[in-house]
Structures are given as C-alpha cells and as structure tokens.
Amino acid sequence: MTTATGSRWKLYRRTDWRLSQIRRIIAEVDSLGGDRLFLQYPTQGYGWSLTPHLLCAYYSILRKARFTVVLHEFSGLSKKARFAATLMIRTAYEVIFTNSFEQKQAARIDKSIIQRSRVVKIASNIPVAAMVPPLSERKYDLGYFGHIRPRKGLEAFLSAITQIRKQTSGVACVLIGQVPAGFKSFAESIVAQCEALGVEVKLGLSDSDAAETLANVKAVYLPFPDGVSERRGTAMAALANGAMVLTTTGEFTTPALRAAVVDIPSLDAATRILEALQTPHEELALKQAAAQHFLHVEIPSNWETVASAYLE
Known part of the structure; x- marks a missing residue:
C-alpha cells in the first residue's frame, strides 16, 4: 500500500495481514499522512486475508478517503478470489486496471465501475541491457x-x-x-x-x-x-x-x-x-x-x- 501527497510517495509494507491486526494497520497507515491511498491487489503477501478488502471499505465509505485499488488481475482469478475482488470493486473510491480487457470484465459484474475506473498499463521491472547484440x-x-x-x-x-x-x-x-x-x-x-x-x-x-x-x-x-x-x-x-x-x-x-x-x-x-x-x-x-x-x-x-x- 502507498500514500501520496502531491507527487510524494510513502510506501507501507507488512508481512502480517491477519484480521486481528487491522486496528494496528489503520493506525500505521494514518501515521504516514497523505491525501490519497493506493492498494496493489492481488499480491501473494496478502494470502487469503480479507483485511485489504475491509481497509478498502473502511477508508472509501466510512472515512470518505480517496482510496484507489490497483487491480492487476481479475478475469484470471479463481471464483473465490474474484468474489473477494468484487467487494473491492464495489466499495473503492477508484479502481485502476492494468488493461482495458480486465476493466470490461469487471464491468460485467458492476457497470458503475466504468465511471469509477481507468486503465494504467504497467512497466517491466527488468531494464534494457547496456549492450543488446543482434x-x-x-x-x-x-x-x-x-x-x-x-x-x-x-x-x-x-x-x-x-x-x-x-x-x-x-x-x-x-x-x-x-x-x-x-x-x-x-x-x-x-x-x-x-x-x-x-x-x-x-x-x-x-x-x-x-x-x-x-x-x-x-x-x-x-x-x-x-x-x-x-x-x-x-x-x-x-x-x-x-x-x-x-x-x-x-x-x-x-x-x-x-x-x-x-x-x-x-x-x-x-x-x-x-x-x-x-x-x-x-x-x-x-x-x-x-x-x-x-x-x-x-x-x-x-x-x-x-x-x-x-x-x-
């Protein structure tokens, strides 16, 4: 998860996403400040925890915060994982998809997502080599x-x-x-x-x-x-x-x-x-x-x- 103030970013990472930790997570995220929050989902680190989904609902609905879910995958998720992701789609202030196909697939479940989402494609973590031979x-x-x-x-x-x-x-x-x-x-x-x-x-x-x-x-x-x-x-x-x-x-x-x-x-x-x-x-x-x-x-x-x- 990241927070942003203007163009300045702060990264929030943790290994324990159990539901019992949600109060501590909220306190730690709030301590970072920032007027926008971005949650990368899904990631292996969350496991099967529903904590990210509850955080999305808490910040978007109760706190009226600009909470954005960056949804890297939707159509390829299992039925269980897709159901969980749908909870985020329906509660998030905004959803960013990595391609238009995934956005259209999500819109089949919730048409309103078109007005609350956009597409930002991802870059590769691997750079171009210093020498690229023929x-x-x-x-x-x-x-x-x-x-x-x-x-x-x-x-x-x-x-x-x-x-x-x-x-x-x-x-x-x-x-x-x-x-x-x-x-x-x-x-x-x-x-x-x-x-x-x-x-x-x-x-x-x-x-x-x-x-x-x-x-x-x-x-x-x-x-x-x-x-x-x-x-x-x-x-x-x-x-x-x-x-x-x-x-x-x-x-x-x-x-x-x-x-x-x-x-x-x-x-x-x-x-x-x-x-x-x-x-x-x-x-x-x-x-x-x-x-x-x-x-x-x-x-x-x-x-x-x-x-x-x-x-x-």
Missing part, C-alpha cells in the same frame, strides 16, 4: 523467463525442449527465473528436468543480470495458458531486450501485441519453434520493428511514468 551474435537460441511455479507454462516449455532434442542437439537453451516462496520443491524438479535436457539454468539473478542474459537469447518461449497480454512483464522484458517472443495468443492479446510476437500453437510446438528459429533475417527485422513500435506506443517506459499516471 540476434546472430547471441549465445542462446531458446530460453524461458519467469517465475518457477505451476501454471506458468514451464511444463509446455520442457515438453517442447524434449521434442526438439529428439530432432537436434544444436539448440542452446537457457532457463532464467526466480523461485517464489513455497515453490522450492517444484523448482528442484524443474531444474532436474532442465539438467537432463541440457538446458542451462540461471535462477535468482538481479534485474540487471536478467536483462543481460535476455539480451543474449535469440528467442524466448513463453507458452502462457491464457495467452500473452500486456500485463505479462516477462514478455515485455524479452521484447525490450530484442528477443523474439514465441508464445500463445488468446482473447487478452491485442492486435498490436499480436504483431510483435510469434504465435506458437500448443499443437506441435517444437516444430513451430524450430521453424521460427530459422526465420529469414528480413522477416526478423520486421518483427523486431513491430515489437519496438508496440513497446514505444503501448507500454510505459518506467515505473516513474506509471506512478505519475496514478496521480492524474
């Missing part, structure tokens, strides 16, 4: 980038690598990622499979080191279960560092983003990936130009720009 000079042919946890497309990535290895051993592969809390055993299984397939593993890199590695990957395969979208920071980071993004598309994929990536259907993904790696130079140049145009027009260049947009 694709022909990159160390790795194919990579994966993201959190090492279930439902992130890792299984599909490893399945594709397994099939690729049956056809050729000449594709240099790398897995770049972070292991969220609670997924150590899952990550160990993934690492073991990577080692068996000859995939180099780079975990826990700093943002700058992750960018340097991405800038040395020709193509990043990100088979998102629901298709690529603007809120997929991993895809945005890969595009920014000049890699081809091989991915799945879906209802969340805008026409501009679709032009910037290479659609790889799940069926026979390995063959399609190998074909993409053989794309002629002229076609690659056009795809990279489309990617850079998309990033320039559609995606904020940094979080300072995003923060300023929050205050508009």
